[in-house]
Amino acid sequence: MTKIVRIATRHSELALYQAREVASRLKCDFEIVEITSSGDRDLISSLSQIGGTGIFVKEVQNALLEGRADIAVHSAKDLPGVLPEATTIAGYLPRGDIRDAIFGSRISDLREGAIVATGSARRRALLLSKRPDVKVVDLRGNIRSRLSKVGEVDAILVANAALVRLGIDLELGEIFEPEEFCPQIGQGAIAIEARLDDLSTLQLVREVSDSDTFLQLTAERSLLATLGAGCTLAVGAYSSLIGPRVSLFGMISSSDGDEFVTVKMESEDPGLLGQRAGAFLLENGGSRLLSNG
Ligand SMILES: NCc1[nH]cc(CCC(=O)O)c1CC(=O)O
Numbered sequence: 001m002t003k004i005v006r007i008a009t010r011h012s013e014l015a016l017y018q019a020r021e022v023a024s025r026l027k028c029d030f031e032i033v034e035i036t037s038s039g040d041r042d043l044i045s046s047l048s049q050i051g052g053t054g055i056f057v058k059e060v061q062n063a064l065l066e067g068r069a070d071i072a073v074h075s076a077k078d079l080p081g082v083l084p085e086a087t088t089i090a091g092y093l094p095r096g097d098i099r100d101a102i103f104g105s106r107i108s109d110l111r112e113g114a115i116v117a118t119g120s121a122r123r124r125a126l127l128l129s130k131r132p133d134v135k136v137v138d139l140r141g142n143i144r145s146r147l148s149k150v151g152e153v154d155a156i157l158v159a160n161a162a163l164v165r166l167g168i169d170l171e172l173g174e175i176f177e178p179e180e181f182c183p184q185i186g187q188g189a190i191a192i193e194a195r196l197d198d199l200s201t202l203q204l205v206r207e208v209s210d211s212d213t214f215l216q217l218t219a220e221r222s223l224l225a226t227l228g229a230g231c232t233l234a235v236g237a238y239s240s241l242i243g244p245r246v247s248l249f250g251m252i253s254s255s256d257g258d259e260f261v262t263v264k265m266e267s268e269d270p271g272l273l274g275q276r277a278g279a280f281l282l283e284n285g286g287s288r289l290l291s292n293g
Contacts, residue, residue: 004029005201008060008069011036012142017165018190019073021093025208033069035060061087064193070201072193076186076217077159081225083193090194090202091209092217096161098188098238100126100181103147103163103173104155110134114154117146121255123157125234126181129257143168161188182236182251185220189213212241215270219248222274227252227282233290237277239270246270250277252286261285 005026009019011034023030036059056078063069065086076092083089100123102116107130110116114131117139118124124136137153139146143162150156160175162168192209194201216239223237234257237250248270251262263280267273282290 003200004031005071005204006031006033006069008033008035008063008072010034010056010060014143014162014165015073015075018075018093021190022071022073022192022208025093026204027207028204033063035063061193064195070194070198071205074191074193076189076191076221077184079186079191079193079221081221081228086195086197087193088196088202089191089217090205091192092213093190093192093208094210095213095216096188096190097159097164097175098178098183099160099175100183100187101158101160101163101170101173101175102127102155103158103170104150104153105172106174107131110154116155116157117149117153118157120157120184121234122182122184122236122253125253125255125257126236127157127257129253129260132257159184159187178238178249182249183238185224185235185237186217187238189217191217215239215241215246219246219270219274219277222271223248223250223278223281224274226275226278227286227290235290242266244268246273248273248277250281252281252289254289254292259285259289261289 005028007019007023007030009015019032057074060072061084064072112133114134115137116127116134117137119139143166146156163170192205194205219239220237234253234255239246239248245266245268247266249264251260253260261281261284263277265273265277
């Protein structure tokens with residue numbers, strides 16, 4: 001009898017798409033276990049009010065920890081720097097688009113004092129650094145409900161990977177290159193988490209894991225773990241591969257985007273690279289920016 005792999009995922013359209021992507025690559029039978037997370041249920045509090053890191057992933061991880069699932073599929077971006085002791089990221093799918101997009105209007109076409117919605121401290125800071133005149137308002141909810149707010153607001157900021165995965169055209173708007181609008185750590189990557197004691201599942205996932213994405217995400221997540229930062233802070237990073245070397249750009253911003261600390265480093269050891277880049281950011285003003293919020 002072949003094993004049936006139970007895949008835990010959030011129940012949003014994007015999360016289900018990502019879980020099916022994983023399922024289609026695994027060489028085995030599968031079953032999707034949908035979890036409604038507290039982050040999805042509570043649409044009233046802002047992300048920073050709910051606080052804590054990993055609100056979207058905790059309940060999906062619990063299904064894995066309690067043996068109700070064999071793997072958990074997450075947007076890598078939503079995973080906190082530190083995982084539960086009993087689990088690990090067994091692999092990643094080949095990374096999708098890492099870039100952010102503005103939906104509803106190009107930045108330069110926004111009227112003076114336009115209202116732009118995002119729940120992300122990083123996107124808020126980066127937008128304000130380019131357009132200090134705009135008013136940024138908080139926004140939660142799934143991708144389609146967020147996009148439907150254009151009209152009430154002038155534009156919203158969103159991960160382009162989400163638009164691509166849901167097949168949504170960016171009719172009015174633009175996509176930002178990472179050099180001008182630093183993505184979130186892990187953006188565009190789909191992570192597959194498994195229990196450390198489940199060797200057969202770890203092996204199954206390793207067979208479909210993308211090694212380039214693994215190197216990039218190791219560097220980016222090592223930076224995240226070094227900062228000890230969660231999704232509520234204006235932090236971003238992205239990496240690229242140059243032959244056997246990993247290049248990592250990282251940034252910490254003040255909440256209004258008027259002050260930035262940045263770093264760019266290269267190494268053949270992605271874990272060490274993330275630690276060094278993180279330590280550099282903290283020592284060069286990042287600690288102060290993080291504690292000021
Ligand atoms: N924070 C929610 C979230 N988590 C992952 C994605 C998009 C997919 C990805 O970045 O891989 C999104 C939506 C967004 O940031 O607009």
